[in-house]
Amino acid sequence: MQLRLPTSIPEVQECLADGAVPIGGATLVWATWQRDGFPELAVSLRELPEANAYGPQELGAAVMLHRIDDRVPEVLHRAASGIGTGAVRRAATVGGNLVGSTLRCLLPAAVVLEARAVVLEPEGLFETDLSDLLAKRQLLVGLRWRTPIxxxxxxxxxxxxxxxxxxxxxxxxxxxxxxxxxxxxxxxxxxxxxxxxxxxxxxxxxxxxxxxxxxxxxxxxxxxxxxxxxxxxxxxxxxx
Ligand SMILES: Cc1cc2nc3c(=O)[nH]c(=O)nc-3n(C[C@H](O)[C@H](O)[C@H](O)COP(=O)(O)OP(=O)(O)OC[C@H]3O[C@@H](n4cnc5c(N)ncnc54)[C@H](O)[C@@H]3O)c2cc1C
The missing domain is CATH 3.30.390 (Enolase-like; domain 1)
Structure with missing residues (x-):
């Protein structure tokens, strides 16, 4: 398997056009790939600045769960800190949890923040609803929300x-x-x-x-x- 680490949106688009499979921390996919075979090409967003955004009103999809602290609203911070074990949180990402896992502990937190998903489509970056993101399993680049009271x-x-x-x-x-x-x-x-x-x-x-x-x-x-x-x-x- 070849793993690409694009540093710009056009490079990510190129990877997707080449058929690359998105990967976060591989905490879920690794076991499946070992059993069923590895894809030829995978793409990680960990070197992409947009997917590493971190602030009181935004969170990038490549951010690892253990990095989510009280700079974001309490609901998101506490949701992230209760996921799996320390080892899982040190590898798993926001994108892998929201789009790739079945438990999705971050989802109720994102729903109450009325978060919008920033997704990458062949035409470029778009903001969309969480329900659309999950229905279409789009490539998540990040989340944005308004600070709650x-x-x-x-x-x-x-x-x-x-x-x-x-x-x-x-x-x-x-x-x-x-x-x-x-x-x-x-x-x-x-x-x-x-x-x-x-x-x-x-x-x-x-x-x-x-x-x-x-x-x-x-x-x-x-x-x-x-x-x-x-x-x-x-x-x-x-x-x-
Ligand atoms: C022991 C254990 C305990 C766990 N406990 C919990 C729990 O309590 N609560 C909970 O919510 N989860 C739990 N999980 C699931 C955990 O949250 C996931 O393993 C993790 O979020 C997947 O993240 P990842 O970055 O490793 O994804 P990966 O394994 O890399 O990818 C998983 C899937 O997501 C897709 N994906 C990855 N990034 C993106 C992206 N940016 N956009 C679109 N698709 C993407 C991949 O293509 C793949 O299909 C647990 C997992 C383990 C192993």
Missing amino acids: ISGYRKLEEEAGGPPPFVVASAVHTDDGGGNRLRVAVRDGYEVLSGSVACADDSTDVPDALRSTDLGALDPTDWETVRRHVTELLSRPVGG
Whole structure:
């Protein structure tokens, strides 16, 4: 297998035109390739500046999970730090997790940040929805979002050999009308569900309002986890 390390967008496009398979940290693909055979050509974005972007409102696809710290919103930082083992996080990348894994612990966090995906198509770089990215499995170059007022994340304990642990992610945003809006996303099994409600000064009604969104389909135990998480988030001082 030949591995290319392009340093510019046109070079990446050339690799894709040559049929190169994208690779992140190879934490998932390596075992499959050893079993089924290696592709002739692979392309890593680790030398591409756009895929190494890192800031309070952006994260490149080649950034390794262990590098994600409190420079990004809490929800994303905590999601990344709870993935797999230290060894996995030191190799696995944002792109591999969001596009390539089935667990996708980063996805609920990206959903509540209302993140946009920067993807590379034959015509160039585009911004698109997370749902489009996942449906088309495009080449992810990075994520962009607006800083939320506050955010939070909780992943329940894993049971060995059991179903994926339940995850709840949340963020409060200022909406265009100047009010606040809460968005909550959960991973229930392998599905990600989300809901968004206005969030006025009296936050006691917020959990009830959330129940009329897709999150209302959760079973009573998972719903109770969401309700507690949201109540705790909304009781925190802003910036806490
Ligand atoms: C022991 C273990 C525990 C784990 N626990 C968790 C967990 O708790 N939560 C969780 O979410 N995940 C978990 N994972 C999965 C882990 O997150 C993935 O292994 C990892 O995110 C894949 O990243 P990678 O960079 O190594 O991808 P790779 O293995 O390199 O690639 C995986 C797939 O993604 C594609 N890909 C890579 N980069 C891009 C890109 N930029 N754009 C488009 N496609 C791309 C590749 O073509 C390939 O199909 C675990 C994995 C292991 C091995």
